[in-house]
Amino acid sequence: MLPEEVAALILADAVRLRTSMREVATRFFSKHPELDYMKPVVRVLSLGVARNYLLLDHVLASLGYGPPSHSTNWMLARVLVFEALSNKLKPSRARKLAPKAGVDADKLLDLRGANPREFVKGLGGIDKLSVLYSFPRWVLEELLSAGIDNIAQLLQSLNRDPVRWIRVRPGISVAELATRLARHGIVIEPDKDLDDVAMIARGASKAPHTPEYQQGLFVLQDKASALVGHVAEPYNKVGVDPTAGAAIKASHLAWLGARYVIAGDVKAQRLGEAKHTLRRLKLGHLVDLVVGDARKPYLSRYGTVIVDPPCSDIGRLQYEPEVKLWLTRGDVRFYRRLQYRILRAILEAAPRGARVVYSVCTLTYSETIWVVKKVLSEIAEAEIVEPEPLIGEKPRKMPKAQRLLPNLHRTQGFFITKFIKL
Ligand SMILES: C[S@@+](CC[C@H](N)C(=O)[O-])C[C@H]1O[C@@H](n2cnc3c(N)ncnc32)[C@H](O)[C@@H]1O
Numbered sequence: 506m507l508p509e510e511v512a513a514l515i516l517a518d519a520v521r522l523r524t525s526m527r528e529v530a531t532r533f534f535s536k537h538p539e540l541d542y543m544k545p546v547v548r549v550l551s552l553g554v555a556r557n558y559l560l561l562d563h564v565l566a567s568l569g570y571g572p573p574s575h576s577t578n579w580m581l582a583r584v585l586v587f588e589a590l591s592n593k594l595k596p597s598r599a600r601k602l603a604p605k606a607g608v609d610a611d612k613l614l615d616l617r618g619a620n621p622r623e624f625v626k627g628l629g630g631i632d633k634l635s636v637l638y639s640f641p642r643w644v645l646e647e648l649l650s651a652g653i654d655n656i657a658q659l660l661q662s663l664n665r666d667p668v669r670w671i672r673v674r675p676g677i678s679v680a681e682l683a684t685r686l687a688r689h690g691i692v693i694e695p696d697k698d699l700d701d702v703a704m705i706a707r708g709a710s711k712a713p714h715t716p717e718y719q720q721g722l723f724v725l726q727d728k729a730s731a732l733v734g735h736v737a738e739p740y741n742k743v744g745v746d747p748t749a750g751a752a753i754k755a756s757h758l759a760w761l762g763a764r765y766v767i768a769g770d771v772k773a774q775r776l777g778e779a780k781h782t783l784r785r786l787k788l789g790h791l792v793d794l795v796v797g798d799a800r801k802p803y804l805s806r807y808g809t810v811i812v813d814p815p816c817s818d819i820g821r822l823q824y825e826p827e828v829k830l831w832l833t834r835g836d837v838r839f840y841r842r843l844q845y846r847i848l849r850a851i852l853e854a855a856p857r858g859a860r861v862v863y864s865v866c867t868l869t870y871s872e873t874i875w876v877v878k879k880v881l882s883e884i885a886e887a888e889i890v891e892p893e894p895l896i897g898e899k900p901r902k903m904p905k906a907q908r909l910l911p912n913l914h915r916t917q918g919f920f921i922t923k924f925i926k927l
Contacts (some may be wrong), residue, residue, distance in 0.1 A: 506537075506540065507598065507601070507602065508543040508546040508547050508550060509550060509581060509584045509585060509588065509598065509602055510581060510602070510605075511533065511540065511543060511547045512546075512547045512550035512551040512554065512580075512584050513577050513578075513580035513581035513583075513584050514533070514577055514580075515529050515530050515533060515547065515551050516551050516554055516555065516575075516580040516583075516584075516827070516830075517575060517576060517577040517580045518533075519827045519830075520575040520827065520830050520831050521575070523831050525825050525827065526551050526552075526555065526825070526827050527825075530544075530547065530548075530551070550584050550587065550588065551584075551827075552826060553587045553591070554580065554583045554584055554587050555826035555827040555829065555830060556639060556664040556826045556829075557587060557621075557639050557664070558583060558639050558829070558830055559635065559636050559639035559640070559641075560621055560624070560625075560636055560637060560638075560639050561582075561583040561586045561587055561590075561639075562583070563624055563625065563636045564586050564590070564616065564621075564624050565582055565583070565586060565608070567624055568608070568609075568612050570582065570607070570608055575830060578605065578606055578607055579606075581602060581605060581606040582606035582607065582608050584606075585598075585599065585602060585603060585606055585608065585613050586613065586616060589613050589614065589616035589617050589619075590616055590617075590618075590619060590621060592617050592618040594613060594614065594616075594617060596610075596614055599613050599614050621637070622637070624636075625637050631645050631646070631649075634656060634657060634660060638657070638660035638661060638663075638664060639664070639829065640660055640663075640829060641829070641832070643834045644819065644829075644832075644869070645660075647837065647868075647869035647870050647871060648868055648869065648870075650870035651868055651869065651870040651873060651874060651900065651902065651908075652900055652901040652902045653868060653900075653908075653910070655912065658912040659868075659910055659911070659912050659918075661912070662823075662910075662911040662912035663819075663822045663823055663826075663911060663918070664822075664823075664826065665823060665911075666823060667727070667823035667824055667911070667917065668704060668911075668915040668916070669704070669705040669709040669712075669725070670696070670702055670703070670704055670705065670725075670726060670727050670728040670731065670916070671693065671702070671703050671705060671712065671723040671724065671725055671726065672701055672702055672723060672724045672726045672731045672757065672760075673701050673702070673703060673722070673723050674721060674722050674723060674760065674786070675701070675760050677722055679693065679695040679700075679701075679703045680695070682703070682717065682722060682723060683695075683703070685717050685722075686708075686712070686715065686717060689708065689711055689715050690707070690708045690711060691705065691707065691708035691709075691711055691712055691715070692705070692706040692707040692708060693705055693706065694706050696728060698728075698732075698894065698896045699728065699731060699732065699735060699894075699896075701731070701760070702726075702728050702731050703723075704728075704915075712725060713725065718785075719785065721785045721786040721787055724753060724756065724757075724782075724786070726753055726757075727916055727917045727919075728896075728909075728914075728915075728916045729820075729866070729896075729897070729909040729914070729916035729917050729918075729919035729921075730753065730754065730864075730866070730917065730919065731757060732894070732896055732897075732909070732919070732921065733754055733757075733811060733813065733862055733864045733919075733921055734754055734757030734758055734760075734761055734811075735761070735894060736862050736864075736892040736893065736894070736921055736923055737758065737761075737809045737810075737811055737860060737862045737923075738761075738809065738860070739758045739761050739762065739763035739766075739808065739809040740761065740762040740763070741762060741763075741764055742763060742764060742807070742808025742809050743763065743764055743765060743766075743767070743806070743807045743808050743809070744758035744759070744763035744764075744765075744766045744767070744807070744808070744809045744810075744811070745766070745767045745768075745769070745804060745807045745809070745810045745811070746758065746766070746767075746768050746769070746810070746811045746813065747767075747769040747770075747797070747799035747802065747810065747812065747847070747851065748769070748770060748771075748799050748812065748813055748814045748815070748847065749768035749769055749770050749775070749776070749779055749794075749813075750770060750775050750778065750779070750813075751775065751778040751779055751781075751782050752768045752778070752779035752782045752783055752792065752794075753782065754811050754813055754864075755768035755779070755792055755811075756782055756783060756786050756788055756792070758809065758811070759786075759788045759791045759792055760786075760788075763791075763809065765791050765792070765793070766791060766792040766793070767792070767793050767795060767804060767807070768792050768793070768794050768795070769794070769795040769796070769797045769799065769803070770796065770797075771796070771797065771798050771799070772796075773796050776794045776795075776796060779792075779794055780794065799812070799814070799847040799850065799851065800843075800846045800847055800850050801850065802850050802851055802853075802854035804854070805854050805855075805856060806856060807855070807856070807859060808858075808859060808860065809859070809860050809861075809862075810851055810855065810859065810860070810861045810862070811862050811864065812844075812847055812848050812851055812861060812862065812863045812864070813863075813864050813865070814840075814843060814844045814847045814848075814865065815840060815843060815844075816840050816844065816865040816866060816867040816872050817832055817836060817837050817840055817867045817869060817872060818866060818867060819832075819866075819867040819868055819869060819918060820865075820866040820867050820868055820909075820911075820917045820918025820919050820920075821866050821917050821918075822918075823911060823917070824917075837869055837871050837872060838871065840867075840871075840872055841869075841871040841872050841875060841876055844863075844865065844872060844876045845876050845879055845880060848861070848863050848876060848880050849880050849883065849884065852880060852884050852887045852924060852926060853884060855926040856926065857886075857926055857927065858925070858926060859925075859926045860923060860924070860925055860926075861887075861923070861924040861925075861926065862892065862921065862922070862923050862924075863876070863877065863921070863922045863923075863924065864919065864920065864921045864922075865919070865920050866917050866918065866919050867918065867920065868908065868910070868918045868920060870902075872920075873900075873903075873906070873908075873920040874900065874902050874903045874906070877889065877903060877906065877922050878903075880924075886926060886927045887924050887925070887926055887927065888924065888925055888927060889905045889906070889922050889923060889924055889925075890905065890923050890924075890925055891905055891923070892905075892906065892907050892921045892922060892923040895907055896909065896914065897909035897910070897913075897914055897916075897919070897921070898910070898913065900920075903922070905922070906920060906921065906922040907920075907921050907922075908920050908921075909921075
């Protein structure tokens with residue numbers, strides 16, 4: 506098998522199973538250890554195709570092929586066009602693989618080194634952005650409705666590799682950890698806004714394999730996600746994360762001084778992941794795990810809640826661009842309803858004075874401003890306050906929230922609001 510074929514297979518399986526390419530690739534290479542050497546090329550090809558799939562379809566249409574699909578053969582055609590536009594397609598590869606993809610090798614070879622902008626010349630406005638940056642049109646409409654400026658810059662940066670961040674355990678300074686990690690070839694730099702956060706400037710992939718990671722001296726967490734814990738300010742209160750997943754934010758509440766923390770999730774399997782996190786961070790004694798549905802709150806006496814529900818993950822596309830290939834408007838409607846129901850239920854059950862932080866790693870209007878407005882219009886005893894510290898931008902359509910954007914803040918795309926129960 507050639508790397509192009511492996512990339513096509515991984516892309517097609519990821520879409521079919523709606524699973525991350527990383528997971529599919531891990532499974533594939535564990536079955537085929539003899540192909541291990543091709544991992545870096547397969548990674549570049551599969552990420553490149555996922556990030557540019559609409560543009561690649563547009564180029565294929567200009568050659569007379571289509572309609573597009575997510576079959577393995579069509580994925581292979583996309584891979585070959587991507588390689589040709591990157592000027593990396595060798596004639597021998599093209600001749601061998603083009604017939605399998607159902608395209609003409611010479612047509613592919615003619616594409617080598619072409620400027621992708623040439624192919625969108627006839628398009629204008631939102632259609633041009635949609636094809637050039639390969640985002641479905643409805644996603645752009647959602648982002649525009651949310652009042653995001655410089656959409657082109659945002660889309661461009663969502664198509665790049667992310668900046669990697671870590672959160673550092675209390676009691677060890679970033680400087681001390683930097684000295685220890687430098688021994689493994691990892692360079693970290695303190696963050697200017699959050700004193701328990703550092704940016705990985707070099708060696709990010711080695712970070713989870715260090716003794717410092719195993720000893721729980723740091724957590725891999727994006728700066729925007731770490732900001733949520735600071736906005737929640739749990740000092741000396743009972744902290745709850747009812748959609749806790751792997752307990753990344755719940756563990757932050759514990760590190761920030763919560764009296765104790767309750768981490769819930771509707772899926773017991775996610776709490777298994779939470780157990781691992783808490784064991785590594787030696788926080789088991791401070792955090793209780795509960796299997797439960799956040800739409801039916803099972804607690805009423807708490808000070809601080811983080812509502813961090815499932816979302817469309819558009820702010821995480823730098824990590825998993827493949828999500829673009831399967832996400833639909835219907836998914837966003839599903840998520841916004843789930844978020845609304847969880848947030849509403851938590852706010853209704855919250856005691857007076859409780860702080861409820863609502864955070865999502867997405868930027869669509871439906872999942873951010875719409876949810877907050879709807880909940881505020883229905884619960885008179887809840888108001889939103891400025892979510893400090895302010896690191897992101899204040900959305901024009903909701904200045905009491907904050908939004909972080911990869912092109913401006915070098916973080917995931919994130920939206921954070923803070924409610925107080927009156
Ligand atoms: C975005 S993740 C949470 C990440 C987590 N807060 C962290 O920082 O590690 C959302 C989680 O919500 C869980 N979930 C989905 N529906 C739920 C529900 N109705 N009640 C509770 N948890 C739910 C999912 O299983 C998933 O683990």
